[in-house]
Amino acid sequence: MSTETANHESHVHRDDEGAKIGMWLFLFTELLLFGGLFILYMAYRYQYSQEFHLAAKELDITMGTINTMILLTSSLTMVLSIVALRKGNKLYSMLYLIITKVFALGFLVIKYFEWSAKIHHGIYPGSEHLADMSNGQVIFYGLYYTMTGLHGLHIIIGMVILAFMLNFISRDKVTPDNYVKLENGGLYWHLVDLIWIFLFPLFYLLH
Amino acid sequence: MNNEKLQHSEDHSPGYGMNVLIWMSLLGLTALTVAIAGIDLGNYTLFVAMVIAAIKSILVINVFMHIKFDDLIFKVFLLVTLTILAVVFILTAFDVFYR
Amino acid sequence: MATQGVDTNYTSFLDYQGKHKGIFAWILSTDHKRVGILYLISMLGFFAVGMTLGFLMRFEMLSTGRTIMEPQTYNAVFTLHGIIMIFLFIVPGIPAAFGNFFLPIHIGAEDVSFPRLNLASWWLYTIGGLFTIVSLFLSGGPIDTGWTFYVPYSLRTTTEVIFPLLGAFILGFSSILTGINFVTTVHRLRAKGMKFFRMPLFVWSLYSTAWIQIIATPVIGITIILVVIEQYFGVGLFDPAKGGDPILFQHLFWIYSHPAVYIMILPAMGVVSEIIPTFARKHIFGYKAIVFSSLSIAFVGYLVWGHHMFTSGMSDTSRWIFSFFTYIVAIPSAVKVFNWVATMYKGSIKMSAPFAFVMAFIILFSIGGLTGLVLGSLSTDVHLHDTYFVVGHFHYVMFGGTAFIFFAAIHYWFPKMFGKMYNEKTALWSIGIMFVGFNMLYFTMFILGYLGMPRRYYDYLPQFETLHQVATVGSWVLIAGILLMAYNLIKAFRSGEKAPANPWGGLTLEWTMPSPPPLLNFLEEPVVTHGPYDYELLEEEGDEHGNS
Numbered sequence: 087m088s089t090e091t092a093n094h095e096s097h098v099h100r101d102d103e104g105a106k107i108g109m110w111l112f113l114f115t116e117l118l119l120f121g122g123l124f125i126l127y128m129a130y131r132y133q134y135s136q137e138f139h140l141a142a143k144e145l146d147i148t149m150g151t152i153n154t155m156i157l158l159t160s161s162l163t164m165v166l167s168i169v170a171l172r173k174g175n176k177l178y179s180m181l182y183l184i185i186t187k188v189f190a191l192g193f194l195v196i197k198y199f200e201w202s203a204k205i206h207h208g209i210y211p212g213s214e215h216l217a218d219m220s221n222g223q224v225i226f227y228g229l230y231y232t233m234t235g236l237h238g239l240h241i242i243i244g245m246v247i248l249a250f251m252l253n254f255i256s257r258d259k260v261t262p263d264n265y266v267k268l269e270n271g272g273l274y275w276h277l278v279d280l281i282w283i284f285l286f287p288l289f290y291l292l293h
Numbered sequence: 294m295n296n297e298k299l300q301h302s303e304d305h306s307p308g309y310g311m312n313v314l315i316w317m318s319l320l321g322l323t324a325l326t327v328a329i330a331g332i333d334l335g336n337y338t339l340f341v342a343m344v345i346a347a348i349k350s351i352l353v354i355n356v357f358m359h360i361k362f363d364d365l366i367f368k369v370f371l372l373v374t375l376t377i378l379a380v381v382f383i384l385t386a387f388d389v390f391y392r
Numbered sequence: 393m394a395t396q397g398v399d400t401n402y403t404s405f406l407d408y409q410g411k412h413k414g415i416f417a418w419i420l421s422t423d424h425k426r427v428g429i430l431y432l433i434s435m436l437g438f439f440a441v442g443m444t445l446g447f448l449m450r451f452e453m454l455s456t457g458r459t460i461m462e463p464q465t466y467n468a469v470f471t472l473h474g475i476i477m478i479f480l481f482i483v484p485g486i487p488a489a490f491g492n493f494f495l496p497i498h499i500g501a502e503d504v505s506f507p508r509l510n511l512a513s514w515w516l517y518t519i520g521g522l523f524t525i526v527s528l529f530l531s532g533g534p535i536d537t538g539w540t541f542y543v544p545y546s547l548r549t550t551t552e553v554i555f556p557l558l559g560a561f562i563l564g565f566s567s568i569l570t571g572i573n574f575v576t577t578v579h580r581l582r583a584k585g586m587k588f589f590r591m592p593l594f595v596w597s598l599y600s601t602a603w604i605q606i607i608a609t610p611v612i613g614i615t616i617i618l619v620v621i622e623q624y625f626g627v628g629l630f631d632p633a634k635g636g637d638p639i640l641f642q643h644l645f646w647i648y649s650h651p652a653v654y655i656m657i658l659p660a661m662g663v664v665s666e667i668i669p670t671f672a673r674k675h676i677f678g679y680k681a682i683v684f685s686s687l688s689i690a691f692v693g694y695l696v697w698g699h700h701m702f703t704s705g706m707s708d709t710s711r712w713i714f715s716f717f718t719y720i721v722a723i724p725s726a727v728k729v730f731n732w733v734a735t736m737y738k739g740s741i742k743m744s745a746p747f748a749f750v751m752a753f754i755i756l757f758s759i760g761g762l763t764g765l766v767l768g769s770l771s772t773d774v775h776l777h778d779t780y781f782v783v784g785h786f787h788y789v790m791f792g793g794t795a796f797i798f799f800a801a802i803h804y805w806f807p808k809m810f811g812k813m814y815n816e817k818t819a820l821w822s823i824g825i826m827f828v829g830f831n832m833l834y835f836t837m838f839i840l841g842y843l844g845m846p847r848r849y850y851d852y853l854p855q856f857e858t859l860h861q862v863a864t865v866g867s868w869v870l871i872a873g874i875l876l877m878a879y880n881l882i883k884a885f886r887s888g889e890k891a892p893a894n895p896w897g898g899l900t901l902e903w904t905m906p907s908p909p910p911l912l913n914f915l916e917e918p919v920v921t922h923g924p925y926d927y928e929l930l931e932e933e934g935d936e937h938g939n940s
Contacts, residue, residue: 103364104505104580110367111572114374115610121378122614122644126629128382129389129640131339147327154323162316165357169309211627221635228627228634232618269359276358283349286323287342291330366579377607377694384695384710385643391707 102266109270113277116240120281123233127288130225137222142292144209145230146200150290153196154282160189161279164248164272174262176255183252186275190245197238201231230289237285240278247271307356315356322349402915404811404908419514422507425909428493429809430514432802435489438480438521439795443871445473450833450867453860456851463850467536468551470848472528474539475556479563480521482794483652486659487605488517488570490801491598493809495574497902497909498592500583500918505576509569516566523559527552538848540649543630543641547622554620561616564609567655571605574598583901585920589683592900592924593676596683597662600690604651604658608694612648615641639704646697654693656790658686660797661728664750667804668732669925670898671747672739676925678731685724692721699768703777711770718768725761729754744896745819749800752827756792760785763838778848781841787834796826799877806881807895811908812888818880826873832866900924 131138167182208215209227216224251271254260260268307315326345334341355361360368405425412420418430449469452459461469492510496503504510528534532552537545541560546553578599582591591599619641621627628634630641669676676682698706698714732754741747763785767773776782807813840859845852852860894903901918902909922929 101505101580104576106363107366107370107579108506108509108572108576110370111575111606112568114370114606115568115613117374118378118607118610119614121381122611122618122647125382125385125644126618126640129385129637130635132389133637134635147330151323151327155320158316158319158323161319161353161357162312165312166309169306169312172306211625224628225635228629228636231625232621232627232629236617273358276353279357280350280353283353284343284346287326287330287346291326291342292338293330373603374607377691380694381611381647384698384713385640385647387710387713388639388643388698388706391709 100264102264105266105270106273109273113273116277116281120233120236123229123236124284127229127233130222130229131288134220134222134225137220138226139292141219141223141226142289144204144207145290146203147290147293149196149200150286153193154286156189156193156196157279157282160186160193161276163189164275168265168268168272171255171260171262171265171268176262179268180252180255183248183255187245187248187252190241190248194238194241197234201234233285234289237278237281240281244275244278247274306359306362311356315352319349319352402906402910404906405911406811406908408911420511422503422511423911424492424496424503424507424510425809425913427510427514428489428491431484431492431517432489434514434518434521435481435484438476442473442476442481443874445469445476447867447871449473450864452850453852454864455861456854456857464533464536466850467848468528468534471535471538472524475524475535475560478539479560480517480524482656482790482798483563483567484517484570485656485794486663486798486801487574487598487601487655488513489798490663490805491570491574491601491659494805494902495595495598496577496581497905497913498595498900498924499578499581499586500901500914500920501577501581502912502914504573505580506569506573510573513566513569513573516562516569520559520561520563520566523562524556527555527559530555540645541616541619542645543619543622543638544632546619547631554623557616557620561613564613564616567605568609571602571609574602575606578602583918583920587920589680590920590923593665593679593682593686594659594662594900597658597665597686600686601655601658604655604690604693608648608651608655611644612652615644615648618644639701639706642701642704643697643706646700647694650697650700651690651693653789654689656794658689660753660794661686663797663801663804664732664753665728666898666900667746667750667800668735669927670804670896671742671744671750672736673742673897673927674735674739674925675923675928676731677734677737678727679923679925681727682731685727689721689724692717692724696721696768699773702770702773715768715770719765722761722765722768729758729761742896743820745814745816745823746800746804746896748820748823749796749803752823753793753796753800756788756796756830759835760788760790760792763788776841778846779841780837780845780847783847784834784837784841787837792830792834802881804896805902806884807891808902808907808909810885810888811891812884813891813895814880814884814888818876822873822877822880824873825876826870829866829869829871829873833863833870834866836860836863836866899926899930 163182163186167179167186170182171179204210204227210216211228211231216227248271251260251268254267322345326342329341329345330338354371360371405423408417408423410417410421418426421427448460449466452461452466452469492504530552532550534551535549535553535556536551537549537553541553541557578591578595582588618629622630626634628636630636630638632638665676665682695717696714698710699718702711702715732750763781767776767782767785803814803819836859840856840863841847843856843859845856845859891907893906895907896903899922901914901920904918905914
């Protein structure tokens with residue numbers, strides 16, 4: 087950026103542990119961000135437990151389960167990418183990253199079909215069909231769209247991060263000796279997975 | 294010292310096998326939670342689903358996210374954060390559950 | 393340690409010429425000291441705007457009915473006064489300006505852990521500020537919800553709500569980046585010998601604050617996102633007509649905003665813990681007690697947010713629980729106050745501008761803290777809720793607490809930051825005037841509130857007129873004091889005497905380096921051999937050791 091930065095970089099030693107601390111602290115902020123939504127979920131589920139059960143019947147367990155499996159598997163390939171790189175296998179590492187991205191895309195595609203099916207049935211915020219339903223059902227779908235939407239946004243951000251990692255590995259900016267960036271990218275990806283682990287039973291498994 | 298630590302954590306890092314094993318347990322737990330959802334457990338449905346989700350996240354955090362093999366400070370940080378998250382939930386619950 | 397005689401051959405961070413010239417040498421600099429000064433100047437700019445709005449507001453209250461503005465203008469003015477003072481001045485406040493500048497120096501580091509994120513946080517701050525300013529000129533007109541953005545009104549109002557909300561969201565991001573940087577820096581970049589319990593108390597307070605910034609700020613982030621979503625899509629999560637619960641908005645809002653008052657006050661307490669030992673020339677009384685009180689405030693701060701909602705209609709159970717915890721949180725604050733007073737006992741006190749500010753702080757903060765207990769107790773709060781009593785209490789802790797110490801920090805570190813000395817006598821006069829004006833303005837508010845004057849009202853009953861006039865005159869005196877202080881500092885900046893390396897005889901690491909500090913802080917890598925306040929130890933070992 088500036089010579090000043092260059093000047094700094096020549097003095098500042100590499101600090102992988104520090105980078106990881108920074109990443110974890112950032113993950114905590116994500117955790118609390120979703121935490122706020124889960125608080126709303128808790129409050130409304132207590133208030134509208136019957137309506138929540140009724141509304142959840144509209145959601146497709148099969149699709150939800152497949153998406154969970156996809157996301158869990160993408161987490162595995164993410165880890166394997168790091169393992170491969172550590173073992174010095176650049177090609178495999180990149181391959182695993184690409185597979186991770188394909189899974190992420192698959193998740194989004196299925197999510198897209200789920201959302202559009204619901205919208206097709208007239209269930210979306212502000213729709214007339216929804217206005218006829220009980221308050222609890224409106225709130226359930228409100229939470230559903232908000233929480234899975236925000237989660238989907240994180241998947242997209244995660245895909246961008248993974249694209250950067252792919253680029254870094256190919257240009258040898260991330261190497262078997264210096265892979266903390268990839269590890270941090272992986273941490274972010276696992277967090278997205280972690281959020282879904284809770285979203286899935288809370289929305290799909292209410293029957 | 295920093296490099297030593299790095300070396301140290303590398304030695305204990307799980308390889309392919311361990312990660313695949315964790316992945317299989319995660320899939321298994323997902324199947325389990327879906328299967329249990331089919332049974333009517335009444336008030337325990339949510340509880341059981343959350344316990345399974347918690348077990349799954351413990352696996353992800355410990356192995357995939359490497360916490361088990363990291364320095365103590367990471368565990369302390371995570372514990373502090375989760376405690377505060379829990380506190381916030383409980384205190385909100387005192388309002389919504391007792392209104 | 394570096395001596396006072398080395399300041400001949402070095403480039404100070406102020407003189408350093410990098411690749412970029414002019415203003416770009418500043419706004420693109422990742423040097424923590426330059427980022428700190430960028431923050432300082434931007435915040436003082438926003439403070440001036442907020443102060444002007446406050447002045448206008450008080451002017452309007454000079455007489456019943458219309459004095460200078462329409463009711464809708466008044467609503468916008470008090471909202472903007474709140475948003476600017478809270479989100480743009482006092483929350484970034486001491487950590488962003490003085491924390492950025494002195495935290496790395498205090499622990500013997502060259503910079504923070506993530507210098508580029510640090511610069512990014514200032515840019516986000518600036519962008520967030522711009523959003524707030526731009527919102528004034530959009531079609532809806534200036535926001536009128538109050539700084540708390542309470543639903544359902546913030547969903548119904550026709551004024552521009554989205555932009556200030558997004559502004560606050562971006563500012564939250566900036567605050568988070570500062571927090572992440574500070575925690576990582578403290579853990580990773582301490583100099584040799586700088587053990588955790590040898591860190592200055594300012595660093596400890598910043599560390600505790602940083603944790604609140606990291607953990608609490610995202611909650612306001614999601615709250616803001618939800619209101620924006622609600623505006624655009626009508627999801628219904630906070631809309632009673634669709635089954636939503638506005639009280640949950642208040643919960644989420646205060647889950648952040650109550651810990652946020654500790655983001656505001658904790659760093660100020662840290663600065664006080666620096667200034668008192670320096671000017672009393674004594675070891676701080678109860679170093680560890682102060683450390684743990686900082687950490688426990690950071691934690692207990694999460695348990696009390698409900699005391700803002702006693703009259704909102706939340707459950708009785710939670711009301712007494714929150715009231716109980718509110719009393720608990722007073723303990724660590726009191727521990728600090730007692731420790732400061734105990735430090736001064738039998739010290740050889742040198743009266744000076746920073747110390748005078750601290751004296752004013754202890755008085756004002758104690759009044760603010762004790763009236764906080766009045767509001768924290770359930771039964772009295774029901775009577776005083778949403779009256780001028782709350783406004784008075786808030787300004788006593790935030791203005792009399794944090795802003796006074798912000799000024800104290802400017803006076804304490806001005807010689808170090810800019811290498812110039814200011815006129816001590818003028819500074820003391822300005823403090824005196826501010827103190828008088830402050831009490832005229834805000835103590836009157838306690839009385840007004842107790843008599844039943846509600847906050848945020850444009851008009852009032854005739855019987856309140858005299859007290860309102862006293863308060864308004866107080867605001868003029870207060871502003872006169874602030875202007876005198878500003879004049880004194882600007883004069884010092886332009887033509888002040890050159891400052892020595894250690895004008896106050898402090899023992900923390902910033903005083904070991906010449907003023908202003910060199911580009912990479914330390915001319916030699918520091919090795920720390922004693923605690924930050926070991927004045928007695930140094931006296932015993934003789935003066936030459938302290939200077940060699």
